[in-house]
Amino acid sequence: MKKYLYFIFACVLTLSLASCDDDDQYSIESVIIGRAWTGDVGMNADNGEPLFSTFTFGGDGFGEEYQYYSYDGAQYEYYRFQWWWEDDFSNNLVLNYGRAGTSFMDNVRVTGNQLRGTFHISDDSPGFNFILEME
Template sequence: MRKYLGILFLFTLTLTLTSCEEDDQYDIESIFIDRAWTGDVGMNADYGEPLFSTFTFGWDGFGEEYQYYQLDGRLYEHFRFQWYWEDSSNRNLVLDYGRAGISYMDDVRIAGNRMYGTFYLSNDAVPFEFRLDME
């Protein structure tokens, strides 16, 4: 009987932890969706000038990125993307820019008015630790 109770306990614990992970993603979504997040994700313009980006994420799974020159704040580029979680058990966001490629925001976490994580321009890109501030 104890063996079965132990198995039942482990099963219940697994279900509880799994449901918490999905809740965590919903909680973080409720913070970052429909807000603008601005900061440096390690991007440079064609001639090497540093850029900063402003991201917005919509409830519909689409978002926009505006890239600006760090020196004078002029607009450099504008992109639309589709965003989604890599899978339901982590905090890795996939940003699908269509023909422009796929980028990744891994280990996304929010503390106060700041979003933190690791940005990958593509699968084989060098990671960049980012910090975006909520506007």
């Protein structure tokens, strides 16, 4: 009887440790793909007017950003980007806009219907804490 209890305990322990192997980013990825996320990431138009953005992330590693004027909602700019996780151990996204440069979303997390993190327009720019609402 004791052998069976040890065997059952070993099986339960093995299963519980195996479930810890999933990286947080994969669960975040399954939530962000295919949805629109809108909010302020600290961007301004050329004339200094504040903007808000709507991001979509595709399962193919590409996404889109639409920028709008905060005061009237008129579209300001549109960008297509390639996105990927910075590495397997973090929740940092790299957004490669091609000729327009590379931006970063650091410490990405989803709480409820909100995508949160810190947005860096470039590698050496100060970060802007953002909250994007899921549409």
